[in-house]
Amino acid sequence: MSSQSVSADEPFRKLLLSFGFVALAGGVLVAHRTPATGYELSIYTMTSPWIWAGLGTALLVSLAVSFAPSGADGWESRSFALVLGGLAITAFAGLPIIRGYHFFGHHDALTHLGWAQGIADGTISPFDLLYPGIHTLSVLINSVTGIPLSSSMLLVVLLSTVAFVIFVPLSVGTVVPDQLAVTIAAFGAFLLLPVTTISTFMQPHAMTQTILLFALFVYVLLKYLVSDGASGGLAFVFAIVAAAAVVFHPQYVAHVLVVCLAICGLQLVVPRIPFVSRTRPVRRIAGHRRLYGHTLLLVAVFLLWSANHGFFSGFVDRALTSAIEYILTGSGEAGASISAQGGSLAAIGVSLTEIFVKLFFPHLVFAALTGLLVLAVVLTGRPRRYRDVSAVTIYLAAGLCGLGLLFVVYFVSVTNEMYFRVFGLIAVFTVILGSIALHAGILSLSERLSTRSVRTIAVGLFAVLLVLSLASVFASPYVYSQSHHVSSAQMGGYESAFDAADPDVEFAGFGGAPNRYADAIYAAETRTGAHATVTTDTFESGPAEYYGTDRYLVISEIDHQRETVAYQGLHYSESDFASLDADPNIDRVQSNGEVTTYRVRT
Known part of the structure; x- marks a missing residue:
């Protein structure tokens, strides 16, 4: 390709870069103005499609301009293209901050x-x-x-x-x-x-x-x-x-x-x-x-x-x-x-x-x-x-x-x-x-082969790899897991449960969650290990019979959505969660919509 044609493409590259920066700014602005209102099982599906359109456009423009053949003066466009791509990835990695988690x-x-x-x-x-x-x-x-x-x-x-x-x-x-x-x-x-x-x-x-x-x-x-x-x-x-x-x-x-x-x-x-x-x-x-x-x-x-x-x-x-x-x-x-x-x-x-x-x-x-x-x-x-x-x-x-x-x-x-x-x-x-x-x-x-053809293949390769790789950076049902989002209601629910609890009664929760939230709330140097973990045997035997002593059982929206949506009911079904309210040995103590605390009586 002649240097004259490469130079002639320079204004088009600058126009394309301008469009990419505008798309990125628009996506970030939409993300900031649509904060999370509660626990989100997947940051991918709960984030507005307009945000993904902005980030995707910015990355695509960055790819196209960065790999386009350019003359000696093309370093400026390529530099701006790499900055655009870097900002897009920064916005992607910073979505929990931008969306007000x-x-x-x-x-x-x-x-x-x-x-x-x-x-x-x-x-x-x-x-x-x-x-x-x-x-x-x-x-x-x-x-x-x-x-x-x-x-x-x-x-x-x-x-x-x-x-x-x-x-x-x-x-x-x-x-x-x-x-x-x-x-x-x-x-x-x-x-x-x-x-x-x-x-x-x-x-x-x-x-x-x-x-x-x-x-x-x-x-x-x-x-x-x-x-x-x-x-x-x-x-x-x-x-x-x-x-x-x-x-x-x-x-x-x-x-x-x-x-x-x-x-x-x-x-x-x-x-x-x-x-x-x-x-x-x-x-x-x-x-x-x-x-x-x-x-x-x-x-x-x-x-x-x-x-x-x-x-x-x-x-x-x-x-x-x-x-x-x-x-x-x-x-x-x-x-x-x-x-x-x-x-x-x-x-x-x-x-x-x-x-x-x-x-x-x-x-x-x-x-x-x-x-x-x-x-x-x-x-x-x-x-x-x-x-x-x-x-x-x-x-x-x-x-x-x-x-x-x-x-x-x-x-x-x-x-x-x-x-x-x-x-x-x-x-x-x-x-x-x-x-x-x-x-x-x-x-x-x-x-x-022609330089343009080879670089076009490289752009296609990176486009596919970017989609596949970035889709699994955050845990979500796409990889049969759940988002690690902690909402203010989630943290407040555990804090209220701990404050109102009988000090002689221990907690139980999925995956040892009460221990971790206790770590976050009480800021102790030694990791908390006093609370129990819910297992499938807990539901099969019934919480009262399984624990044998009084216990607070904490069920969060994270637990519910992870087990019924992300894990597709593999370990715990919707009926398992519903059985808690029907059990005469279990009293609902408090709930804020995202965290529910039960008192298991024996």
Whole structure:
């Protein structure tokens, strides 16, 4: 395509970008003016279609303009297009804030809210918590801006997401200084692959926020390794990022140390292997700065912070013991858990294949791209357009091997809930390496086919991946789960139930919900575990006979909609909930429309 025709398209691109920004602004304005009025089972279906139209239009315009062939002066349009896409993803991730949610997050998130409140009240010291990062930052935002603490925590979630969206393309740009590579990496980041709704969530969750901030760590790491300039400033930045990472989640830092040690091992051993040392990638590795000192610094900060906590010794002992037991006996919890979940899905007519495609198809695409790049570098030393691509690929591949080993250990041990958190870290690497691989593929195909055709295919690929990936970022019935929305009525209902309760009578609720709401309301450092969990046996036997003592039974709108709509009555039916009002041993104590408290008498 001639440069004259490319330049002639520039006014049209600017007009298209203007339309995209207007559509985005309109969607955000509609979202802000249509706040949630009660619990919403799905943020996708309860949000106005006009909002999705605005966000979708902005992303489509961003895609079209970013990948359109442009001349030397086209960088301005592409930059604005990437900003438009980034703002659209920011608006998407920030929908709970824009739509006025009181809070967003169940289980751990409610406990985190309580800890943050305790720090704000002065009843909890940040130094007594293993990972006080998101809590202290939320308190800081609350004290400076006056935003409610629950909203401040949601803002911390949004800021970590924005950091991921920014530093993934910057990391790729450090290795491949090309506008197209940065563009591909930006849209790879827009997929938000580290968030799986299984063990990582778009809600206050210390490990998820540290995983998203891992992109910043990778950027600083790559910048230090490949930069030819002075390293003093980068070393200082690395120290700051390392210290912050430890405060956000030391267990995450233990995983990062595996990556750093793998890179140190490469730098120490590979250049000394005969024949291999003469290859182009290894020669480049030999010319890079060594990571030894930085790794020692990270170890020191990690040990200094975790010295007062006995969590890790017990955790490591439990993980290794159960992994060895699995090797010797073949008994593992992860396989049994997956089988049980597969059976539950089959009971409502859903296959594991369907749920895998919904949750992990974009991950599979980028994993395949990553595998192709690693194979190309190891077998041929290519691509060679940029001098650091092959060396950085080997570094990150070594890190992936280390994380993959951890994934297997977690999978076969009693700590199997951790393996999807390691999967989140792996996703950061696969986004970076997959983007580099896709860039190399587009350049190679453009030499054989027309540039416009190749980039049109890339736009189509990302359009499909964006829809599939973003549809599962928030839990919803689409993935056979429920939204983690916490309305003000929900929080107020639990608070009223606790205040009016007989102190000698314990509570019971679905999924241990009373314990988590107690954490959020009373802001105690030690997690509450005094209250019971409702099971299917509770309804089969009858609550009075099952518990054997007086008990408060709390049923929320979340519980009702999750069980009857999201889970399609798999465990509890509509008649189970209706039976509570018909049971002579159960009295309704109070209800605000979203939370109902019963007194079970024996």
